[in-house]
Amino acid sequence: SAVISQKPSRDICQRGTSLTIQCQVDSQVTMMFWYRQQPGQSLTLIATANQGSEATYESGFVIDKFPISRPNLTFSTLTVSNMSPEDSSIYLCSVDTTLGETQYFGPGTRLLVL
Amino acid sequence: DQQVKQNSPSLSVQEGRISILNCDYTNSMFDYFLWYKKYPAEGPTFLISISSIKDKNEDGRFTVFLNKSAKHLSLHIVPSQPGDSAVYFCAASSSNTGKLIFGQGTTLQVKP
Numbered sequence: 308s309a310v311i312s313q314k315p316s317r318d319i320c321q322r323g324t325s326l327t328i329q330c331q332v333d334s335q336v337t338m339m340f341w342y343r344q345q346p347g348q349s350l351t352l353i354a355t356a357n358q359g360s361e362a363t364y365e366s367g368f369v370i371d372k373f374p375i376s377r378p379n380l381t382f383s384t385l386t387v388s389n390m391s392p393e394d395s396s397i398y399l400c401s402v403d404t405t406l407g408e409t410q411y412f413g414p415g416t417r418l419l420v421l
Numbered sequence: 422d423q424q425v426k427q428n429s430p431s432l433s434v435q436e437g438r439i440s441i442l443n444c445d446y447t448n449s450m451f452d453y454f455l456w457y458k459k460y461p462a463e464g465p466t467f468l469i470s471i472s473s474i475k476d477k478n479e480d481g482r483f484t485v486f487l488n489k490s491a492k493h494l495s496l497h498i499v500p501s502q503p504g505d506s507a508v509y510f511c512a513a514s515s516s517n518t519g520k521l522i523f524g525q526g527t528t529l530q531v532k533p
Contacts, residue, residue: 308467311464340519340520340521342521348525349510349523349524349525349526350465350510350512350521350523351523352520352521355518355520365520399464399465401521403514403519406516406517407452407453407514407515407516407517407518407519408453408470408472408516409455409467409470410455410467410512410514410519410521411467412457412464412465412466412467414464415462415463415464
């Protein structure tokens with residue numbers, strides 16, 4: 308399994324501001340993803356973080372709102388831009404080292420936008 | 422279009438008995454099905470998965486059954502323990518993308 312850490316673990320932000328979330332993995336991984344869990348909802352994939360190239364976004368998510376960086380095989384960042392209260396969610400990064408058989412998640416970043 | 426569905430929002434069982442959590446899917450192209458346990462303030466914890474070419478996988482107290490013809494899978498927990506109380510999510514993935522599609526989750530309560 309992979310050990311994944313995220314920073315910050317939680318934050319309270321004002322609307323209109325941006326927050327960058329960091330995800331660090333203890334080993335090199337090919338597949339890294341970012342998910343969101345809105346209050347009372349399930350987990351939804353935001354994007355696949357591709358090393359050395361632009362992230363691949365799911366329907367309903369755009370790069371201007373959720374820019375992602377993946378400078379190497381152990382690290383990625385997700386920025387939530389121009390935040391509104393609707394962005395209040397838990398943001399989670401995950402890694403897959405087994406081509407779909409298992410996927411491990413970080414502890415999550417709990418974001419509250421006022 | 423909900424590709425993965427967990428139709429039971431909650432389940433309550435007595436300690437020591439079996440817990441059965443169900444999940445249905447619509448896309449026959451999924452390669453793997455995964456189960457996660459989640460507490461409110463934490464990330465999901467991977468429990469067990471099953472390949473689409475198998476019909477059963479077992480790991481300790483956890484067993485997952487897959488019925489491809491019915492597009493249905495279930496997670497059995499035996500014996501159930503109070504520490505198993507959490508939200509359980511099933512998810513489906515394609516091996517070429519690794520993307521997970523989650524069900525809505527089932528809240529399991531195991532009573533002492």
